[in-house]
Amino acid sequence: MLYPRPLEAxxxxxxxxxxxxxxxxxxxxxxxxxxxxxxxxxLAGAIRDVKAKIRPCENCGNYTDVEICDICxxxxxxxxxxxxxxxxxxxxxxxxxxxxxxxxxxxxGLFNPLEGVGPEQLKISEMIGRLGPEHVEEVxxxxxxxVEGETTGSLVARALEKHGVKVTQLARGxxxxxxxxxxxxxxxxxxxxxxxxxG
Amino acid sequence: MLYPRPLEAxxxxxxxxxxxxxxxxxxxxxxxxxxxxxxxxxLAGAIRDVKAKIRPCENCGNYTDVEICDICxxxxxxxxxxxxxxxxxxxxxxxxxxxxxxxxxxxxGLFNPLEGVGPEQLKISEMIGRLGPEHVEEVxxxxxxxVEGETTGSLVARALEKHGVKVTQLARGxxxxxxxxxxxxxxxxxxxxxxxxxG
Numbered sequence: 001m002l003y004p005r006p007l008e009a010x011x012x013x014x015x016x017x018x019x020x021x022x023x024x025x026x027x028x029x030x031x032x033x034x035x036x037x038x039x040x041x042x043l044a045g046a047i048r049d050v051k052a053k054i055r056p057c058e059n060c061g062n063y064t065d066v067e068i069c070d071i072c073x074x075x076x077x078x079x080x081x082x083x084x085x086x087x088x089x090x091x092x093x094x095x096x097x098x099x100x101x102x103x104x105x106x107x108x109g110l111f112n113p114l115e116g117v118g119p120e121q122l123k124i125s126e127m128i129g130r131l132g133p134e135h136v137e138e139v140x141x142x143x144x145x146x147v148e149g150e151t152t153g154s155l156v157a158r159a160l161e162k163h164g165v166k167v168t169q170l171a172r173g174x175x176x177x178x179x180x181x182x183x184x185x186x187x188x189x190x191x192x193x194x195x196x197x198x199g
Numbered sequence: 200m201l202y203p204r205p206l207e208a209x210x211x212x213x214x215x216x217x218x219x220x221x222x223x224x225x226x227x228x229x230x231x232x233x234x235x236x237x238x239x240x241x242l243a244g245a246i247r248d249v250k251a252k253i254r255p256c257e258n259c260g261n262y263t264d265v266e267i268c269d270i271c272x273x274x275x276x277x278x279x280x281x282x283x284x285x286x287x288x289x290x291x292x293x294x295x296x297x298x299x300x301x302x303x304x305x306x307x308g309l310f311n312p313l314e315g316v317g318p319e320q321l322k323i324s325e326m327i328g329r330l331g332p333e334h335v336e337e338v339x340x341x342x343x344x345x346v347e348g349e350t351t352g353s354l355v356a357r358a359l360e361k362h363g364v365k366v367t368q369l370a371r372g373x374x375x376x377x378x379x380x381x382x383x384x385x386x387x388x389x390x391x392x393x394x395x396x397x398g
Binding site: 003043046 | 204205206211212217218227229230234236238245250
């Protein structure tokens with residue numbers, strides 16, 4: 001059976017979203033059909049607006065709807081501490097930890113020559129340009145513990161070599177709530193190397 | 200950290216959808232941010248259109264974008280066979296089985312006095328009205344095997360009593376691919392009662 005055309009069109013668009021297969025598209029579509037038209041208009045408006053209104057912060061690359069993002073503009077953030085991340089969404093992950101109060105620098109990806117991301121595509125020179133004006137003393141590499149993340153980390157570290165700043169990276173170890181049984185050998189090796197004295 | 204306002208608005212709207220929690224709303228929002236603006240416009244348009252263009256078929260209550268749905272209007276569908284379902288989405292589930300070629304009647308819910316669905320809220324009299332004009336000989340009850348489904352089935356069966364039509368219901372039994380081990384006792388009891396001779 002063919003769906004009525006407007007429903008077919010909606011299913012087609014919904015299935016393009018990540019993690020939405022035919023079954024969940026159908027569930028979403030029927031939920032949209034049952035809701036108030038006003039709610040659907042609000043959702044449609046929000047989807048339309050987000051691309052038009054959100055842009056990268058001109059200083060750090062974080063998502064913002066103004067020129068300079070709230071974090072870069074805030075006088076409450078610690079000066080001298082710069083956290084380097086791959087994507088703007090990583091900023092949120094670190095913010096949610098409530099453990100970091102410096103500023104961020106979004107590289108715009110990870111080094112991946114096969115996908116056309118070379119050192120020139122990453123905002124490394126922009127980061128170097130911030131060191132002086134923002135009196136940066138420590139750069140924290142907060143990149144994914146993958147081959148691409150490690151390579152990108154080395155690139156950034158090399159670029160920072162002659163600028164006299166401390167370069168650190170997030171600790172490797174067991175994730176909270178994870179079962180030791182299920183941890184892979186690289187994670188356990190990293191947790192052993194990074195072990196800390198109690199108390 | 201506060202998200203930029205347009206992103207916050209999008210997350211708020213996405214989280215209202217069924218099965219979308221904060222984490223998947225975030226994933227969807229970032230995917231929308233990375234896509235072409237055109238794709239987002241298409242999705243927003245489809246969401247807006249669906250409520251405006253889809254309506255219940257005036258004959259059977261199935262979803263349609265015209266007055267009388269394709270199934271009711273098709274001369275290829277078997278006359279005299281009426282399948283009663285609770286919701287319009289159930290029509291799709293049965294159509295997908297490729298086993299039924301009659302017509303449908305959507306009740307618009309299941310009997311549930313606690314949620315304010317009494318016999319008057321269900322389109323039972325509309326169903327009775329179709330029996331004569333469509334020369335209905337058999338009514339198949341395709342309702343969920345739940346307490347509400349059973350009660351609704353009895354209601355419909357009673358309403359049909361004096362109209363001289365055959366009333367049947369979908370077989371109860373083991374679902375395809377299900378493990379006998381995992382089937383509950385009511386399912387097994389139903390499968391035993393409904394057992395069929397092989398060959």
